[in-house]
Amino acid sequence: MSLALSAALSASLAATGVVSAVSPAAADSGDGDATIRVVREVNANGKWDQALEPGMAGVTVVLTDDAGRSVTGITQADGTVKLTPGNSLGGGKYRVEVKNPDEGVLFPGFASARPNLIDPTVLSSNVEFVDLSGGKNVEITTSFWSPEDYCQKNATLVTACQNASIPPGSASPDSKRTLTSFPFGTRGDAVADPGLVSDLANNGQTGTVWGVGVNRVTKQVFSAAYAKRGAKYGPGEAGAIYRTDPATKQTVVFTKVPNPGGTQHNMNAGMDQAFGPVVGKESLGDLDVSADGKDLYVVNLHDRRLYRYDATQPTAATQKASYPIKDPGCAAPGDWRPFGLGLHEGKVYVGGVCSAQSTGNKADMRAVVQVFDPVTGQFTGTVMDQPLNFPRGGWTGANACGGPSWYPWTDTRPLTQDGKACTGDVIQNPEPELTDISFEINGDMVVGFADRFADRAGWNLPETSGTWPATTAVNGGDINRACRGGNHMFVLDGNGGCKNNNTGPAVSGGEKPDVKEFYPGDYMGTEEGGHQEISSGGVAFSAVEDRIPFTAMDPIQKTGSGVRWLDRNDGTSAINGDGLFLNNDFGKARGMGDLEVLCDEAPLQIGNRVWKDTDLDGVQDPGEEPVVGATVNLYDAAGKKIGTAVTNERGEYYFDSTVTKNVKPEDFPYGKTYTVKMDNPADYQTGGVLDGWKPTRPNQGNNDQIDSSGETSGNPYPAAQVTPKGAGQNDHGADFGFVNPQADLSVIKTGPAWAGPGGEIEYNVIITNNGPNRSTRWTVTDPLPERLTDARTSDAGCGIAAGILTCSGGPLDVGESHTVKVTAKAPADFQPMEIMTNCAKVTGAEPDPNPDNNDSCVDTVGVPVIDPVVGGTAAAAAIGGFLLIRRRRTSGAAM
Structure with a gap:
């Protein structure tokens, strides 16, 4: 080919855009940055609520370009990571993938369909597409959630009031409330104004109970018998678990836990004094129900075992199983006293104390939390083992025995405390019981401690023996925070475990400079005196509220018991206005049981994206365009259409009852199979958004979050089936890719x-x-x-x-x-x-x-071959100037 022809062809190819091969897009250092924030969602509203939803550290985020090249980052403590294409990636458009750090426990949080990525407080899906070309910077926020964290705003709280059976002649009647409920925001005096609360069960139906659990699936309330001096058992006696239907106010004995101990009350003998030593050692402790409503767990204080029951049945003839709660190595085997429970992310947390009763040495007191795996039926380890000899707030009255620390368990009435004589009738001598466990969204443990002494000493009781003088016990429980320390073990705030370790309030006696506590607001006081630790041991947690309630002594400026609220972030309390007074039995000697929040089951969200699969590979590549304005329908298992969505400017669609609100909650329960179909005929007709387009290949690769789920299976329209197995198990992988062939x-x-x-x-x-x-x-x-x-x-x-x-x-x-x-x-x-x-x-x-x-x-x-001797000029001219010259070779020089 002549040079001229070659040049002309090259020019022609260049003009038509033809090249010999297409190489991957070159890196473009002019692209901007993507800042990705990953948070822990709690309220299913598709927005980042900064006060409630903390950032998640240690989450892997991947930025990928059209050539399949990627860069990876890990989120920092605040949940953010900045990814820069730099010279490694190119093309301007990128796919962001946020990897689930704990699949099976965490699920995609609720996302909002929106036309752009301008507002970082609107939550994106865990797979997002960003345009960083021309130096544009993008900030997006995505989320994961644990469905058990969900609760509706102002949910119902349930607690138990304890009623006195002494003095025998003036015992509280059977008609007096035990179980009672009220909205989360209720404050005031429910003794003076009973209309503030709704009574669910009375003293005749349950007797004295402490542990309370709620089944969020069936809406049933369970309560467990409790051994307390001067407070009778109910009809089921010491091992009873009661089931109460809040709707009908009907209470039945759900089951009787075996081997709860046999000590009987005798109210007529020394104000039931002989019963005091069994407090914390017989009957039942805390009770909880799993988030899926299937299992009820309760601690037997007598045989120190964890019992498991089927919570789906009206009653239980026997337990599903029971498990020994291992002695963590207390000074003596009899010192191990388990009591509290907490359920978190599929595990059961069992808490107790080494009571030091055998030694009387404060240094032998410990708070221990062990983890039980319901799947294997085994205890898998210890996550907290903390000494309890740190200083605490006490009662600042005139009596020298004000209880400024925890004290070893005893069965007697102390006459001295810390070397000082207890000269008056009033005494605070807190004996620790680890009674309740909750978890903050950031993973911190909230621990409720009760005061055993208050339950065995009583309120305003006369002398009952030579060793038991007239006594008025003042409750000295506590609410504590335990934060992660070395080796992932939890460290109590009292031992310096949390960064936000406050000192106590300024009451009579001054600040508590040596006291470390996350919740300094757990006190009640005036300038004349004060109670610096008032917890009764029950804690309820709602992730959608900014305050945490706990059962307390003197929740308002009135002697008795009820519920108090603290700020979740700084532990403070509005002393005069942040309490609900519920019970005046037992005075300051603790008259409350556990506290639970009756949350609804978590809602669902499914859906995500419809796009044009231009390279026909079935995978959502960064540069591929969304399908805008396509109709997506949701059908239940019976084929009934229960929801419709239309893809937005970014190809997104969602079905849910809380954000998009295009499905009724009653039509969208978990455990059912739903079919998502793109079956609007108009979309495929002439002028429709999918005119000429067909479904791409489904289920390509091993990442369901970025492939296409739309299958035709002989049908004219693509469809995807989704079966959420549990409440709140969101699925954002119902994507549909289309190709124009x-x-x-x-x-x-x-x-x-x-x-x-x-x-x-x-x-x-x-x-x-x-x-x-x-x-x-x-x-x-x-x-x-x-x-x-x-x-x-x-x-x-x-x-x-x-x-x-x-x-x-x-x-x-x-x-x-x-x-x-x-x-x-x-x-x-x-x-x-x-x-x-x-x-x-x-x-x-x-x-x-x-x-x-x-x-x-x-x-x-064709061109001729011309002999040079003939002369080629004329011949060449005849054929346009081109010729081939054959050179003859001889034995001599060329002619």
Whole structure:
């Protein structure tokens, strides 16, 4: 080929955009940055509520470009990570993937469909698409959640009031409330104004109970019998668990836990004094129900075992199983006293104390929390083992025995404390019981401690023996925070475990500079005196509220018991207005049981994205466009349409009852199979948003979050089935990809303009995909001129048979080309000015919208061989200036 012809062809190819191959997009350092924030969602509203939803550290985030190259980052303590394409990635558009750090426990949080990514307080899906071209910076927030964290605002709280059976002649009647409920925001005096609360059960139905659990699936309330001096058992006696229906106010004995201890009350003998030593050692402790409503757990204080019952039944004849709670190595086996429970992310946390009763040494008191795995039925380890000899707030009254620390368990009434004589009738001598466990959203443990002494000493009781003088016990429980320390063990705030370790309030006696506590607001006081630790041991947690309630002594400026609220962030309390007074029995000697919040089951969200799969690979690539305005329908298992969505500017759609609100909650329970269909005929008709488009290949690769789930299965429309197995198990993988199968393939055939007899000829066949979609396969056929000889090609996809060249290959991306090279020899008798034409044709696997460029031909003209002695000038002029000169060789010099 002449230089002029070669240059002309090159110019022509450049003008038509044909290149020999398409390389991956070059890195573009001019792209901006993507800041990704990952938070722990709690309230299913599709927004980042900064006060309630903390950042998640240690989450892997991947930024990927169209060429499949990626950079990876890990979120910091505040939940953010900045990813920069730099020189590693290119193309301007990128896919962001946030990896689930704990699959099966955490699920995608609720996302909001929105037209752009301007507002970082609106939550995105865990897979997002960003445009960083031209230096644009993007900040997005996505989330995960544990469905058990969900609760509705102002949910119902349930607690238990304890009623006095002494003095026997003035015992509280059976009609007096035990279980009672009220909205989370209730404050005031429910003794003076009973209308503030709703009584669920009375003293005759349950007797004295402490542990309370709620089944959020069946809405039933369970309560467990409790051993307390001067407070009778209910009809089920010491091992009873009661079930109460809040709707009907009906209470029944759900079951009787075996081996609860046999000590009986005797109210007529010394104000039930002989019963005091069994407090914390017989009957039942804390009770909880799993988030899925299937299992009820309760601690037997007597045999120190964890019992498990079927919580789905009206009653339980026997336990499903029971498990010994291992002694953590207390000073003596009898010192191990388990009591409290907490359920968190599929595990059961069992708490107790080493009471130091055998030694009387404060240094032997410890608070221990062990973890039980319901799947294996085994205790898997200890997550907290903390000494309890740290200083605490006490009672600042005139009596020297104000209880400024925890004290070893005893069965007697102390006459001295810390070397000082207890000169008056009033005494605070806190004996620790670890009674309740909750978890903050950031993973911190909230621990409720009760004061055993208050339950065995009583309120305003006369002298009952020579060793038990007149006594008025003042409760000294506590609410504590335990934060992660070394080896992932929890460290109590009192031992310096939390960064936000406050000192106590300024009451009579001054600040408590040596006291470390996360919740300094757990006190009640005046300038004349104060109670610096008032917890009764019950704690309830609602992740959607900014305050945490706990059962307390003197929750308002009135002697008795009820519920108090603290700020979750700084532990403070509005002393005069942040309490609910519920019970005046037992005075300051503790008259409350456990506290629970009756949360609804977590709602569901499914859906996510519809897009144009231009490269036909079934995977959502960064540069692929969304499908806007497509209709998506949701059907239940019976085929009833229960929801409709339309994809937004970014191709997103969602079905839920809390954010998009396009499905009724009652139509959308978990455990059912739902079908998402793109079955609106108008979308596929002429002028529709999917006119000419068809579903792409489903389920490609191993990442359900970025593939297409739409299957036709013989149906005219793509559909995806989703079966959420549990409440709140959101699924954002119901994606639909569509392909427009057209691919405009073109062919250009090049070859020499002139050839002489027997001369070497080289042909190039250039196949190009001009779009708009990827070509999965192409075929070229080229009937070679009959008189060519020695035709050959080295292309692996080609073959020559019966004089016809056939080549196949693919795929070809949009703009990509492939060149086939063929060499042959011109006929030996190729005549001057004879024209030899060679034509090639290309076809593809997809419809071709422009068949006019599927054929290409090239002409080669024969030239004569001129003997130099004849003189070639005239001959050359006759054929346009081109000739071949055959040089004759002799034994001498060339002529």
